[in-house]
Amino acid sequence: MAASPRKLVVGGVLFPGFELLDIFGPLELFGLLRDKVEITLIGEQAGPVPSAQGPSAIIDQAFAQVESVDVLLIPGGFGVRQVVEHPEVLESLKRLHAGAQFTASICTGSALLARAGLLDGRKATTNKLSFDFPVAQGPRVDWQRRARWVEAGNIFTASGVSAGMDMALALIQRIWDRSTAKRAALEAEYIWNEDPDHDPFAPE
Amino acid sequence: MAASPRKLVVGGVLFPGFELLDIFGPLELFGLLRDKVEITLIGEQAGPVPSAQGPSAIIDQAFAQVESVDVLLIPGGFGVRQVVEHPEVLESLKRLHAGAQFTASICTGSALLARAGLLDGRKATTNKLSFDFPVAQGPRVDWQRRARWVEAGNIFTASGVSAGMDMALALIQRIWDRSTAKRAALEAEYIWNEDPDHDPFAPE
Numbered sequence: 001m002a003a004s005p006r007k008l009v010v011g012g013v014l015f016p017g018f019e020l021l022d023i024f025g026p027l028e029l030f031g032l033l034r035d036k037v038e039i040t041l042i043g044e045q046a047g048p049v050p051s052a053q054g055p056s057a058i059i060d061q062a063f064a065q066v067e068s069v070d071v072l073l074i075p076g077g078f079g080v081r082q083v084v085e086h087p088e089v090l091e092s093l094k095r096l097h098a099g100a101q102f103t104a105s106i107c108t109g110s111a112l113l114a115r116a117g118l119l120d121g122r123k124a125t126t127n128k129l130s131f132d133f134p135v136a137q138g139p140r141v142d143w144q145r146r147a148r149w150v151e152a153g154n155i156f157t158a159s160g161v162s163a164g165m166d167m168a169l170a171l172i173q174r175i176w177d178r179s180t181a182k183r184a185a186l187e188a189e190y191i192w193n194e195d196p197d198h199d200p201f202a203p204e
Numbered sequence: 205m206a207a208s209p210r211k212l213v214v215g216g217v218l219f220p221g222f223e224l225l226d227i228f229g230p231l232e233l234f235g236l237l238r239d240k241v242e243i244t245l246i247g248e249q250a251g252p253v254p255s256a257q258g259p260s261a262i263i264d265q266a267f268a269q270v271e272s273v274d275v276l277l278i279p280g281g282f283g284v285r286q287v288v289e290h291p292e293v294l295e296s297l298k299r300l301h302a303g304a305q306f307t308a309s310i311c312t313g314s315a316l317l318a319r320a321g322l323l324d325g326r327k328a329t330t331n332k333l334s335f336d337f338p339v340a341q342g343p344r345v346d347w348q349r350r351a352r353w354v355e356a357g358n359i360f361t362a363s364g365v366s367a368g369m370d371m372a373l374a375l376i377q378r379i380w381d382r383s384t385a386k387r388a389a390l391e392a393e394y395i396w397n398e399d400p401d402h403d404p405f406a407p408e
Contacts, residue, residue: 012259021232021392024259028225028365031257039258048252048262053235054243055216055228056262058252129391160393161232162369187333188225189364189405191397201393 007038008175011069011096013109014043014059015089017079020051021161022106026073026168032184033172042066042096044089052077063092068099071171075164076107076127083112084137090116097155104156104171106164113155114138122152127160128201146202148193159199166193211242212379215273215300217313218247218263219293221283224255225365226310230277230372236388237376246270246300248293256281267296272303275375279368280311280331287316288341294320301359308360308375310368317359318342326356331364332405350406352397363403370397 010030012023030037043049043059050056074093083089093116097103105113110126111134113119119138125147126134135143144150149158149167151174158167169192173181185192214234216227234241247253247263254260278297287293297320301307309317314330315338317323323342329351330338339347348354353362353371355378362371373396377385389396 019232020228020235024224024228027257027259028223031224031255031259041259051235053231055231055235055245056264058260058262060259128393160391162392162394165366186405187364188366189332190366191395191404193395200395201390 008036008070010037010039010071010073011042011066012039012073013075013093014041014049014057015079015083016050017052017077017082018049018075019077019107019161020053020055022075022077022109022164023073025162025165026104026106028188029165029168029172029184029190032187033180036176040066040069042069044086052079063089066096069096070101072096072100072103074103074105074109074112076105076109076111080108080111081133084115094118102154102156102171102175104158104167106158106167107160108134110134110157111137113157114141118155119157122155123150124152124155124157125150125159126157128203129160146199147196148199149196151196159201165190170196212240212274214241214243214275214277215246215270216243216277217279217297218245218253218261219283219287220254221256221281221286222253222279223281223311223365224257224259226279226281226313226368227277229366229369230308230310232392233369233372233376233388233394236391237384240380244270244273246273248290256283267293270300273300274305276300276304276307278307278309278313278316280309280313280315284312284315285337288319298322306358306360306375306379308362308371310362310371311364312338314338314361315341317361318345322359323361326359327354328356328359328361329354329363330361332407333364350403351400352403353400355400363405369394374400
């Protein structure tokens with residue numbers, strides 16, 4: 001019997017006040033690839049953490065317990081405004097990014113990547129209604145006001161909340177192939193906006 | 205100072221093997237109505253519960269602790285196949301539905317409503333790739349093979365996973381108004397499929 005290939009480890013970062021759909025939209029789509037993906041939730045300490053909307057999820061592992069992940073996913077939410085001031089979190093994100101195949105942020109999660117300096121000199125986007133805060137965290141970032149998501153090397157950044165699902169499918173396509181991404185969209189009955197330039201929420 | 209109006213209580217039902225996006229997609233949209241909505245997660249017992257995709261969430265209150273909710277939301281996921289065999293859960297759903305303004309299922313969550321007899325004589329829909337299982341739970345239901353979601357009196361049923369977000373916005377529109385639903389979609393940068401008959405995942 002052939003040994004089964006190692007699963008791709010997708011690490012989702014949680015903090016108090018994370019935006020529910022930012023993280024659980026993409027994790028739904030990765031999670032549908034049951035035979036290919038293993039999901040772990042990471043944060044400052046293991047245990048329950050409340051979302052911006054109220055419901056709590058469980059952090060499986062503290063940053064210190066995680067040697068590496070293959071894909072690092074960083075949500076936004078009002079909690080980002082506190083977490084940008086935690087240097088240990090920013091250091092952990094830099095360390096995990098350095099070992100990851102891909103790093104991706106959703107919504108204002110881009111503020112954490114920007115503050116960690118990981119977006120310097122790269123194109124990136126973020127939430128269109130909360131554009132100013134992430135931009136202020138990364139003055140050397142080439143911020144895009146019109147983009148559903150942006151692919152800049154191995155860092156993907158999505159626009160607000162739901163845009164993370166379109167980006168997640170693009171990332172799945174990049175890691176595997178188009179048919180794998182289409183299959184995940186089909187199973188989730190998700191109407192995939194496949195064009196990163198189609199951004200109905202960009203300012204006029 | 206005028207007393208603030210009572211918030212609408214949205215109760216999301218969790219069980220082991222619930223589908224992440226089924227519940228957290230709609231709860232994101234309701235949760236954006238911060239001044240209008242309070243969310244509680246309900247299940248057989250309070251505490252952590254693993255999703256079908258791996259990540260765990262926290263059940264805030266056991267069914268026995270919950271007198272009533274205003275909106276009852278029921279996700280699908282592979283766990284549904286076990287939960288349809290738990291008569292106490294079905295009784296709790298019947299009791300909470302009786303006191304609720306609206307009850308809504310997402311994906312195979314419809315199997316729980318069907319098994320509890322709550323869909324008898326009503327139009328309903330469910331996941332298009334797992335159509336047979338829910339249908340088998342409710343032979344007296346008028347199942348719709350082509351529908352993004354169905355509104356039947358005060359019970360809404362959505363097609364698979366992502367369809368729950370389109371339905372949630374329709375429910376928000378019904379409870380408040382169209383501008384409130386549009387505002388939630390805008391904040392979530394969600395491309396709302398507003399037409400319940402537009403179902404790209406229906407069989408040919």
